[in-house]
Amino acid sequence: MNNPNQKSFPVSWDQFHRDSRALAWRLTGMGTFDAVVAIARGGLVPATIVARELNIRVVESVAVKSYDHQNQGTVTVLKSISQQILDIAKNGGKVLIVDDLVDTGATARAVRDMLPGAHFATVYAKPMGRELVDTFITEVSQDTWIFFPWDLDVAYAAPISGGPTNEFVSGA
Template sequence: MSEPTSPEKIFPVSWDQFHRDARALAWRISGDGPFEAIVCITRGGLVPAAVVSRELGIRLIETICIASRHNYRDQGELMILKQVAKDVVDKAGGKGAGVLVVDDLVDTGKTASVVRDILPDAHFATVYAKPKGRPLVDTFITEVSQDTWIYFPWDMGLAFQPPIAKGPVG
């Protein structure tokens, strides 16, 4: 996710909000299956995949591990650290039919494009989408502008938030 330059637009997401949004994603795609497996894109896709798998009753969960952030702020070259297991790919006819790919966010679409190349017939679902990546996903819940930085609950602790009109504290 490309972090915006000033003025910074931020979208903080609480655990409660993320859980509601992940359940909404499951509800939205519930009629699109049947899905035999979920492939989640780690790490961000792990949490929504757990919620979606529970809601849809999908027990086969696989990961594809792609590193796209080599230093927190900048997206570097994409590296596939772990491929989708061969038995899941084979089960899906080699192209992803019957597979649900889940991630937390599609940003520029670079990661989604890599996964689409591997599983072109999979249904791709993300909780949040930005305009550049949105064409690569089939289903999402909330769209945010390209220059918005999403603060996911696993990245935050409890801290004071200044009012929007006041700007950053410093």
């Protein structure tokens, strides 16, 4: 989060699990998928949940880097999709691509180019990348930075009012 005007959207493990299952529910009406491709790293967790819920046994990953924890940059493919998955798609099989978020769409475009006929699903979508996904659960504004559960740690939070926290108040 490199812009102080950005909104913050922290997501707990419980919420992320519920949203990933909701994604699976939304996908159930689309028939059986022959394989799922998780976009590493963020898409690994929701892809696992979706694969479990939809009973998809062929699970693959593609590793694409388009930004670090603060800055967006150029798209680099670190690990390509296996030939087995490309063959499934080429022979008319249904392939599902899963990611945690579509942001600017840079990663989505790169993976869509690899599997143009696949169904693309994300848990969260921002407006700039939304048109690149077929199914998503929650849309957030482009100026929102999503803090995923793996980005967070349990820590003290100051009271909203700025009043006393755990101080002993005598005479009450």
